[in-house]
Amino acid sequence: MNSYLENLSDNILIDKDKCIFCGNxxxxxxxxxxxxxxxxxxxxxxxxxxxxxxxxxVVRNDFEKxxxxxxxxxxxxxxxxxxxxxPCEDACERTKVDGQPVALKSLxxxxxxxxxxTTHNEYNNISKRPEKIAVVGGGPAGVTASYYLxxxxxxxxxxxxxxxxxxMTTNCVPEFRLPHQIAIEEYNIVKKMGANIHCHCKIGSDxxxxxxxxxxxxxxxxxxxxxxxxxGLAGEDAENVFQSLDFLKSAKNxxxxxxGKRIVVIGGGNTAVDVAQTAYRLGAESINIVxxxxxxxxxxxxxxxxxxxxxxxxxxxxxxxxxFEMLHNKVTGINLKKCSSVFDDNGNFNPxxxxxxxxxxxxxxxxIAIGQEPDMTFQETGIIDFHKINPLTLQIDSSxxxxxxxxxxxxxxxxxxxxxxxxxxxxxxxxLQGKPLIYGRFGWEGxxxxxxxxxxxxxxxxxxxxxxxxxSSRRTFKEIEKTINQEQAVKESERCLSCxxxxxxxxxxxxxLACEVECQQNALYVEVPYLMK
Numbered sequence: 001m002n003s004y005l006e007n008l009s010d011n012i013l014i015d016k017d018k019c020i021f022c023g024n025x026x027x028x029x030x031x032x033x034x035x036x037x038x039x040x041x042x043x044x045x046x047x048x049x050x051x052x053x054x055x056x057x058v059v060r061n062d063f064e065k066x067x068x069x070x071x072x073x074x075x076x077x078x079x080x081x082x083x084x085x086x087p088c089e090d091a092c093e094r095t096k097v098d099g100q101p102v103a104l105k106s107l108x109x110x111x112x113x114x115x116x117x118t119t120h121n122e123y124n125n126i127s128k129r130p131e132k133i134a135v136v137g138g139g140p141a142g143v144t145a146s147y148y149l150x151x152x153x154x155x156x157x158x159x160x161x162x163x164x165x166x167x168m169t170t171n172c173v174p175e176f177r178l179p180h181q182i183a184i185e186e187y188n189i190v191k192k193m194g195a196n197i198h199c200h201c202k203i204g205s206d207x208x209x210x211x212x213x214x215x216x217x218x219x220x221x222x223x224x225x226x227x228x229x230x231x232g233l234a235g236e237d238a239e240n241v242f243q244s245l246d247f248l249k250s251a252k253n254x255x256x257x258x259x260g261k262r263i264v265v266i267g268g269g270n271t272a273v274d275v276a277q278t279a280y281r282l283g284a285e286s287i288n289i290v291x292x293x294x295x296x297x298x299x300x301x302x303x304x305x306x307x308x309x310x311x312x313x314x315x316x317x318x319x320x321x322x323x324f325e326m327l328h329n330k331v332t333g334i335n336l337k338k339c340s341s342v343f344d345d346n347g348n349f350n351p352x353x354x355x356x357x358x359x360x361x362x363x364x365x366x367x368i369a370i371g372q373e374p375d376m377t378f379q380e381t382g383i384i385d386f387h388k389i390n391p392l393t394l395q396i397d398s399s400x401x402x403x404x405x406x407x408x409x410x411x412x413x414x415x416x417x418x419x420x421x422x423x424x425x426x427x428x429x430x431x432l433q434g435k436p437l438i439y440g441r442f443g444w445e446g447x448x449x450x451x452x453x454x455x456x457x458x459x460x461x462x463x464x465x466x467x468x469x470x471x472s473s474r475r476t477f478k479e480i481e482k483t484i485n486q487e488q489a490v491k492e493s494e495r496c497l498s499c500x501x502x503x504x505x506x507x508x509x510x511x512x513l514a515c516e517v518e519c520q521q522n523a524l525y526v527e528v529p530y531l532m533k
Contacts, residue, residue, distance in 0.1 A: 011527040012504025012515075017060075018523035020053040020069060025502050025515035025524050026446040033509045038447045039500035041104060044091035046419035049073045051088050051104050052500055058107060058493040063486075067115040070108065075147045076140075076186045076418070079169065081109025082178050082481075085301060085413045093453050093497050098460035102496050103484075106466050110489040129153040131432050134216040136203050139167020140414045141405025142222035143187050144421030145428075150193040152429050157216070158195055161202035165190070167224050169414060172248040174274050175477040176281070177304075180252070204378025209401075218400045218428045222421060225372035225406040231266065235324035236368070238331045244271050244369035251278045260364025261285040264334055266321055267369035268298040273305060275367045276313045281477055288361065290316040292339045292351050311474050320353060325360070333362050374407045393427045393437040394420070402427055453499050464492040 012034065021042075026034045041051035050069055057066035070077050084105050092101030133149055135142045138160030146156045162171055165187040170180055191197055201207055203223065212219045228243035230236060240260075244267070250257055263284045265276045268291025276287050289308070291298060295317050298305070309315065318339050325333035338357035344350040379386070388397040395402050404424035405417040430437050467482045474480070484492070502524065509515070509526060516526050 012502075012509070013525040013527060014502055015523045015525070016056075016498060016501060018521045019501060020057060020065075020521055020523075021050060021498075021500055021502070022053060022069075023447065023502070024518050024520070028514045028518040029446070029509065030512055030514060031506075031509045032446075033504055033506050034502055034515055035446050035448050035505050036502045037451045037500040038449050039498075040091040040093060040449075040453075041088040041102075042500070043449050044087045046087070046413075046415050047073050047422070049088070052496065052498060054111060055102065055104070055107060055493045055496045056498055058111065058489050059496070061490065063111055063115050066111045070111060074418070075144065075189060077108050077112035078182050078186050079140075079178065080415055080418075081105060081112050082182075083169070083173060084108075084415050093455060093499050094458075094495055097455050097458045097497075098462075100463040103464055103466075103492050106464070106484050107489055107492060110484050110486075113483045114486065114489075126151070126153050128155070129432075131155065131217040132157065132215075133428060134159065134212045134219045135222065136207075136209075136212070136219065137167065137222035137224055137405070138162070138165040138187075138197070138199075139222060139224045139405065140169060140417040141224070141421035141424070142167075142220065143190055144418040145220050145222065145404055145425040146190045146195050146421075147193070148422050148425035149428060150190060150195060152425075154429075154432075156190070156195045158190070158197045159201045159203065159207055159212075160197065160199050161206075161223075163199050165197065168226065168245070171252060172245055172274075174248065174278050175252070176277065176474075176480050177274065179479055202378075209378060209384065213399070213401060216400075217432060218402065220421075220424050220428060221401065221403045221407060222405040222417075222424070223374060223378070223407060224417070225374050225411045227373050227375040228368070229371040229373055231321060231368050231370060233321065233323060235326050235331050238324070238326065238329055240330045240363075240365050241324075242365065242367045244275050244367060245372065247275055247367050248278060251282065257282055259284060262362060262364045263287045263367065264361060264363045264365075265289045265367045265369055267291060267371070268293045268300060268317075269369065269371070270300050270304060271372075272369035273300055273308050273313075275369050277308050277311060279365075279367065280311050280313060281475055283475075284365075287313045288316050289313060290319050290321070290334075290336060290361075292318065292320050292342045294318055294342075297342060307468075307480055310471060319359075320351060322353075322358060324366070331363060331366055333360050334366060335360050372406075372411050390437070392441055394424045395427055395431070395437060400431065402431075453497065455497065458497060461495045463495065464488045 023036045026036045039052040054066040054069045086105040088104045089101040095101045132155040135146050135158045138158050143165055146158055149156050166183050170183050228245050263279045265272050272289055276289050279287050319336040320339045322335040322337040324331045336359050338354040339351050340354055341352045384396050384401055389403055394404055402424045404420040427437050466484050468480050469478055513526055516524050
């Protein structure tokens with residue numbers, strides 16, 4: 001019977017030139033008839049951003065609406081439009097046609113830079129709730145959690161150890177990657193929405209977790225991974241050896257750094273590349289990134305690695321540090337040993353070295369960038385058992401304490417941290433309302449993924465490439481990549497295949513028409529038989 005009804009599903013008509021693929025029609029359907037083929041880009045986005053919708057709005061030259069659609073799920077598009085690792089692009093079907101995905105990150109940046117958002121002003125006059133929430137950590141996870149709690153009317157206090165919001169995105173991410181002014185303006189949205197922000201307030205010394213638990217109705221911990229991992233070799237504490245985060249913070253603060261001409265960066269991730277490019281801008285002449293991994297194994301954004309290579313930075317793949325040569329509490333050289341493999345057959349970190357392949361590199365400065373970890377020294381013994389975190393709700397045991405961001409996942413990306421922040425805020429909201437915390441956690445059954453997308457008749461269209469600052473100007477901290485213009489944005493958006501969309505599964509909805517009424521775009525029409533009108 002179901003197969004027969006599915007063959008009669010053509011009375012639901014969708015005008016894809018008007019639809020923004022929001023799924024409101026699906027959620028309003030009381031007949032269990034409507035479905036939404038969820039575009040692969042949206043399915044891949046940690047923030048569940050309706051990429052297909054905002055791209056199609058750019059095609060229609062409706063940029064204000066595109067920003068409004070982005071702001072429904074993502075309050076900080078100028079930041080994410082610059083430093084996102086864009087998993088949406090990895091999932092883009094356009095890649096199967098001409099080898100290049102739609103430039104979704106560039107489009108998001110264009111929309112956010114082109115339009116002035118007013119969406120956040122709507123939440124200034126919402127009804128206030130009596131509950132108070134403490135958010136510890138003003139990085140991406142904490143600020144995002146605060147944003148969504150403020151939207152729901154809660155009173156929010158943010159406790160930040162640094163001098164301003166943003167965590168490492170404002171303290172460490174280089175200016176040429178993310179201008180400080182852009183980041184701080186977006187994060188300060190929560191201040192405009194009424195958050196009480198307490199800077200220079202570190203948990204474990206200025207405030208204590210047990211006090212927050214007693215004073216506030218709920219607490220969200222999002223202190224991030226701000227502690228450098230040590231390499232564990234003699235000489236690591238020498239005066240010309242820097243830890244990556246300390247080095248980036250000093251450069252961001254425009255502190256005077258004497259680094260000399262010959263720099264070796266140890267590590268193969270994004271932080272190592274940021275450090276190397278920062279050293280280049282501070283006047284270094286010879287910069288080597290030394291890492292265990294082969295080039296294809298490096299945990300780094302490939303476009304940022306290309307920028308570094310363009311600037312003359314050398315990548316030394318497959319080498320590990322065997323020791324430092326010292327003179328008068330300074331490292332004068334670094335001994336390297338060839339690494340034949342980094343991971344074992346099970347994918348575990350287990351480097352194997354070739355003892356007969358050793359070389360020495362003379363240095364003026366070494367910068368260690370092998371990763372970060374959370375600083376848990378704030379934890380008072382017995383207050384909270386951090387091993388009892390619910391990975392679905394982010395609640396610790398059955399307490400009023402929730403945890404979000406890199407503290408949960410380890411060092412990940414900014415948009416992953418923001419997704420964690422929103423999840424924690426949602427859990428706190430349910431917790432304070434006395435509702436089950438698993439409510440709504442399992443997705444919407446009306447959304448379909450894995451559907452067939454026919455690309456057989458699609459013609460290749462070259463991807464729009466954002467322009468970059470010239471190599472001659474790269475010795476400054478001027479932003480490398482530029483925002484695409486309106487003409488480029490529309491042209492690039494036209495590459496979108498508009499994969500997803502709503503459809504009627506059965507020919508059964510002839511009476512209530514809730515979907516048609518709820519569609520604010522007038523993009524859905526239900527053909528009702530003449531005798532039923």
